[in-house]
Amino acid sequence: MAILPICVVPESVLRQKSKKVKLIDGSIQRLIGNMLETMHAISGVGLAAPQVGTLLRVIVVGIPGEEDIVLINPEIVRRKGERLVNEGCLSVPGYFGEVKRAESVRVKGRDLNGKEIRIKASELLAQALEHEIDHLNGVLYIDRLESADKLHKIEPEIAQL
Numbered sequence: 001m002a003i004l005p006i007c008v009v010p011e012s013v014l015r016q017k018s019k020k021v022k023l024i025d026g027s028i029q030r031l032i033g034n035m036l037e038t039m040h041a042i043s044g045v046g047l048a049a050p051q052v053g054t055l056l057r058v059i060v061v062g063i064p065g066e067e068d069i070v071l072i073n074p075e076i077v078r079r080k081g082e083r084l085v086n087e088g089c090l091s092v093p094g095y096f097g098e099v100k101r102a103e104s105v106r107v108k109g110r111d112l113n114g115k116e117i118r119i120k121a122s123e124l125l126a127q128a129l130e131h132e133i134d135h136l137n138g139v140l141y142i143d144r145l146e147s148a149d150k151l152h153k154i155e156p157e158i159a160q161l
């Protein structure tokens, strides 16, 4: 496995729509292994294939303390509620912003063996799933800001209390 470089704005791969995976073969399994390794290496909570330059509908999510989730061809089948959250993205380094996300989502997709899985998620997992599935459609959280002043620079010199 390998740690892959992360594509950052304004790379055009981040703005394209990813294709559905038709066959889960060795190359897809390798891609997923590399995505998981990369996500852990940079302490990300989630990663979508376009962020590592591959336009395929594959995402991984790793909530700290929970088992990693791999989803192939994920789809949001239901969104419920609305809340404001602070969000950042590995592909938009140095910034975070306030966006509206669902309170809970239901997502379906396939696992590494091609088996259909359904996930009911809330809180950070729901946010991560919405964020990563957005990537598959070429959408970034900065597109969802209500206004430009909702985007902030991360300033490491400010105390984190």
Ligand SMILES: [Zn+2]
Pocket: 088, 089, 090, 091, 131, 135
């Ligand atoms: Zn992102």
